[in-house]
Amino acid sequence: MTSSARIRNFSIIAHIDHGKSTLADRLLERTGAVTEREMRDQLLDTMDLERERGITIKANSVRLPYRGADGTDYVLNLIDTPGHVDFSYEVSRSLEACEGALLLVDASQGIEAQTLANAYLAIEEGLEIIPVINKIDLPAADPDRVAEELIGVLGGDLDDVIQVSAKTGDGIDDLLEAIIERLPAPEGDAHAPLRALVFDSYYDTYRGVVCYVRVVDGDLRKGDGVEFMATGSRAEADEIGVSSPAPTPVAHMGPGEVGYLITGIKEIDLIRVGDTVTATAQPAPAPLAGYQEPKPMVFSGMFPTEGDDFERLREALEKLRLNDSSLVYQAETSRALGFGFRCGFLGLLHMEIVRERLEREYDLDLVATAPSVEYRANLTDGTTIAVRSPQDLPAVANLASIEEPYVKVMIITPSEYVGTVMELVQAKRAITGDMTYLTPERVELHYEMPLAEIVFDFFDQLKSRTRGYASLDYEPGSYRVSDLVRVDLLLNSLSVDAFSSIVHKDKAYRYGRAMVERLRELIPRQLFDVPVQAAVGSRIIARETIKAKRKDVLAKCYGGDITRKRKLLERQKEGKRRMKMVGQVEVPQEAFISALRIDDA
Amino acid sequence: MADASLPPPPDSPELADAAGMLRSAYVHIPFCRRRCPYCDFAVVTPDEGGTPYTVTRYVQAVIAEIGMERPWGPLDAVNFGGGTPSSLPPSALAAILDALKRRFGVAPDAEISIEANPEDWDGEYAEAVRSIGFTRVSLGVQSFDPKVLIALGRLHSPELAVSAVRRSQAIGFESVSVDLIYGTPDETLESWEQTVATTLGLGPDHVSAYSLTVELGTELSRRVRAGDPAPDPDDQADKYLHFAEAAADAGLIRYEVSNWARPGHVCRYNLSTWAQGEYLAFGLGAHGHRDGVRRRNVRRLDVYLDRVARAERPEAGADRIEGWAAEQERLLLGLRRAGGAVAGPAGDALLRSDEGARFSDAGLIAVESGRIRVLDPLLTDEVVRAVLALPPH
Numbered sequence: 001m002t003s004s005a006r007i008r009n010f011s012i013i014a015h016i017d018h019g020k021s022t023l024a025d026r027l028l029e030r031t032g033a034v035t036e037r038e039m040r041d042q043l044l045d046t047m048d049l050e051r052e053r054g055i056t057i058k059a060n061s062v063r064l065p066y067r068g069a070d071g072t073d074y075v076l077n078l079i080d081t082p083g084h085v086d087f088s089y090e091v092s093r094s095l096e097a098c099e100g101a102l103l104l105v106d107a108s109q110g111i112e113a114q115t116l117a118n119a120y121l122a123i124e125e126g127l128e129i130i131p132v133i134n135k136i137d138l139p140a141a142d143p144d145r146v147a148e149e150l151i152g153v154l155g156g157d158l159d160d161v162i163q164v165s166a167k168t169g170d171g172i173d174d175l176l177e178a179i180i181e182r183l184p185a186p187e188g189d190a191h192a193p194l195r196a197l198v199f200d201s202y203y204d205t206y207r208g209v210v211c212y213v214r215v216v217d218g219d220l221r222k223g224d225g226v227e228f229m230a231t232g233s234r235a236e237a238d239e240i241g242v243s244s245p246a247p248t249p250v251a252h253m254g255p256g257e258v259g260y261l262i263t264g265i266k267e268i269d270l271i272r273v274g275d276t277v278t279a280t281a282q283p284a285p286a287p288l289a290g291y292q293e294p295k296p297m298v299f300s301g302m303f304p305t306e307g308d309d310f311e312r313l314r315e316a317l318e319k320l321r322l323n324d325s326s327l328v329y330q331a332e333t334s335r336a337l338g339f340g341f342r343c344g345f346l347g348l349l350h351m352e353i354v355r356e357r358l359e360r361e362y363d364l365d366l367v368a369t370a371p372s373v374e375y376r377a378n379l380t381d382g383t384t385i386a387v388r389s390p391q392d393l394p395a396v397a398n399l400a401s402i403e404e405p406y407v408k409v410m411i412i413t414p415s416e417y418v419g420t421v422m423e424l425v426q427a428k429r430a431i432t433g434d435m436t437y438l439t440p441e442r443v444e445l446h447y448e449m450p451l452a453e454i455v456f457d458f459f460d461q462l463k464s465r466t467r468g469y470a471s472l473d474y475e476p477g478s479y480r481v482s483d484l485v486r487v488d489l490l491l492n493s494l495s496v497d498a499f500s501s502i503v504h505k506d507k508a509y510r511y512g513r514a515m516v517e518r519l520r521e522l523i524p525r526q527l528f529d530v531p532v533q534a535a536v537g538s539r540i541i542a543r544e545t546i547k548a549k550r551k552d553v554l555a556k557c558y559g560g561d562i563t564r565k566r567k568l569l570e571r572q573k574e575g576k577r578r579m580k581m582v583g584q585v586e587v588p589q590e591a592f593i594s595a596l597r598i599d600d601a
Numbered sequence: 602m603a604d605a606s607l608p609p610p611p612d613s614p615e616l617a618d619a620a621g622m623l624r625s626a627y628v629h630i631p632f633c634r635r636r637c638p639y640c641d642f643a644v645v646t647p648d649e650g651g652t653p654y655t656v657t658r659y660v661q662a663v664i665a666e667i668g669m670e671r672p673w674g675p676l677d678a679v680n681f682g683g684g685t686p687s688s689l690p691p692s693a694l695a696a697i698l699d700a701l702k703r704r705f706g707v708a709p710d711a712e713i714s715i716e717a718n719p720e721d722w723d724g725e726y727a728e729a730v731r732s733i734g735f736t737r738v739s740l741g742v743q744s745f746d747p748k749v750l751i752a753l754g755r756l757h758s759p760e761l762a763v764s765a766v767r768r769s770q771a772i773g774f775e776s777v778s779v780d781l782i783y784g785t786p787d788e789t790l791e792s793w794e795q796t797v798a799t800t801l802g803l804g805p806d807h808v809s810a811y812s813l814t815v816e817l818g819t820e821l822s823r824r825v826r827a828g829d830p831a832p833d834p835d836d837q838a839d840k841y842l843h844f845a846e847a848a849a850d851a852g853l854i855r856y857e858v859s860n861w862a863r864p865g866h867v868c869r870y871n872l873s874t875w876a877q878g879e880y881l882a883f884g885l886g887a888h889g890h891r892d893g894v895r896r897r898n899v900r901r902l903d904v905y906l907d908r909v910a911r912a913e914r915p916e917a918g919a920d921r922i923e924g925w926a927a928e929q930e931r932l933l934l935g936l937r938r939a940g941g942a943v944a945g946p947a948g949d950a951l952l953r954s955d956e957g958a959r960f961s962d963a964g965l966i967a968v969e970s971g972r973i974r975v976l977d978p979l980l981t982d983e984v985v986r987a988v989l990a991l992p993p994h
Contacts, residue, residue, distance in 0.1 A: 527959075527963050527965065527980065527983065528963065547835075549834075549980070549983075550834065550835055550838035550979060550980075551812070551834040551835070551837055551838040551841070551979045551980070552834075552979065552980050552981070552982045552983050553858055553978060553979055553980065553981040553982045554814070554858075554982060555811040555812045555813075555814050555858070555859050556811055556814070556859065557858075557875075557934070557937060558871060558874060559627055559870075559871075559874035559880055559882070559888055559889075559890065560627070560629075560642075560682075560882070560886070560887065560888040560897075561888075562874070562888070562890075562895065562930070562934070563888070563895050563897070563920055566930065566933070566989070569933075569982060569985055569986055569989055570989050572982075572986055573986040573989045573990050576986060576990070584959070
């Protein structure tokens, strides 16, 4: 056990690409936690997907032994945080486990919205911030400008900003000294009942759920009975240990210490991020504050393209959920797409990651419906129901009103794009804006916006209208009543459930028109005219017609052609096999996929 | 009641089915002055080695290849296709025809047909070809609109085409056929109507009218990929229907998707191929069908000449067609004919399938006296794909 006075717990807050993983690697190397030979790039990011995307999905922690310039031995616990807006709750729990944070910013780019949002979060949690400018070795580096921006945001003195190159190792020693000098040591009562914060967990096939904990008060001992206070689940502390970075068992952990806990519990649901671990022998009177149930924000139907794969999809989702309690799903049937699941995600990135893992790791071919949010339908009889799928929206006659989730959005943009960003957010139904100049060149804008607009295509539009310079962050806000309608798409007078969408009344016509035009392009001509209609209730708001096919015959088929022409027709026939029948209309799988892609709507 | 002395109508089912018993031979003459942008046949231009010397060697090789085929016959139909058969001197055509006669025999009333380009078809040449024994000529007219001819890369003028047709009739070819191509992106409906009127005004015995098709690997395909307009299927459908109507008014009867004839003037060689008949094939890239095997020759001239020189058959590959695949093939070929095909096991399976029911309901197919016919020839492949999708019976 290490005396808490010699412990420093900290996170690194950084934007994607600003060099967090490289800096972590350098700290591991410099403190000797990992020998150079063991070093591989981005050691902390373990999943393949994380490596490829250069982002961290699951938090992780590592213990760095460090002898300071004063000759004292310290333990530095680097607690990794997910770097994306979808996981802001997880970020807040990781930050809660720390006393300080390094705010890492690329010397050539400056601060981004997500980084700033997380920095504000850290300040709110009472963390001490060390501003760090990375990549000072780059020719485009402008550390002085970026330092001014940082001080403008955080306050403090220019001398507080540490300049490093994680790549070359420049400035790393200064940084390590700043960590022990400027970050406070953890405080906690070693004699109080045990309270340890669960800030991450994962499922291991052999060990069951492994959780990462930060001891706040008391003493966590191997073999003790423990209780997870939010879920009430009890077990024995089979093993406790620290990551250095290989798992190293220890006998106990006192206040301020960070490590892992294995209890033999197999269900990830029983151990949740943000929960408090206490000892059953002497339970704490109250848990640590801040625990929240995981709450899905974005929903999408996932359907296997091959109907036979439904069971495989179920098994794959079950396996993913072992490691990801924020993923929720329930079986759903679509007339157009068959059997599948309505899945709930923390956000768009989370959705994309799950989908990609299903396709890659489980070799599934999926059609995903357009993402939607959770609406609240207030019925005329006074009750309220949650609507996660457009199909679940009750008939207009029974609806008193519909509420939709709003989020608080923060956008940072170069000031030259303020006009265009304001135009965009207004088009996306933003309300109550305000803005702050971070520097004369960079502006921070705040709005409340419907989450549905963000999941639609907001991020892509923001990027394209600001040449990629603007950045975005959002956090959950409140529900507000909106004038919403469900737009249905009818093919040959038959509603295709997979294409239904809940949209704002003012946008229904444009949405309907865009969809019918797109479907007319995507669906091949049939033997008869096929009307494609968009409808709100029984009112048709847009219509196109897929004209009947008139010519489908090879001009020539002679003695010399027979085998070749047959093969050509066989290939065409194979294409036909991948069609889904919607009533009498053959719809190619690709039409579903393309029509449901939101990015180019 | 049909008069027994009159020839049967071109779309007669009996005629179509009986054609399966005919014995025929195809000879491929690959040489062309230039390659037309839409053509994907085995073709050799002068630039690609089609020199007079090579032509002579090629003719000798074809004759040698004829000598390699097991005896058969006598032949009921012989077809010289290309390429451009009319690019050969009459003596060369005669030498090949003579080799066929010696090896297999040729029936006295046989159809002996040649494809010819109008620019080759001067009086002297046409008469020489007729005197050798050719009974039928199929003229590559394509269009009577000079702009369309240029777009198609053809070398003749409309006037030359008119005189080629008249000359063939005057010389006394038993059947004179005109080949047309419609639906070139530049061709207006008026242009096509004019071409049709001119064609039918010449009173041909037979017309083959093809929609311009973008075949992979052709110059046309490259141009379309580069952004040139592709043929429009609706425009082609309009033009097809216009031709069908005008041809019927002129007494031509459609007997296959793209072929019309007066009674007594169907192309027997082609009719036989659509009835799964057997035919020998000689020359570059030629395809034959004998004893249930479909075989194809190599498509490269040097390889062809080399193989034959070493007394080897210049075969590139062969497929035995049997069982359900042969049954599907019988039906898919038969459905291209106006007279349709005996339903048989594949037809019965089609009619029992959901697709078959859909086609019947939509009036796309009809069943009469045990035969299935496609009523809208423009949608034939819709039915054919359903035939190919039928599970083995």
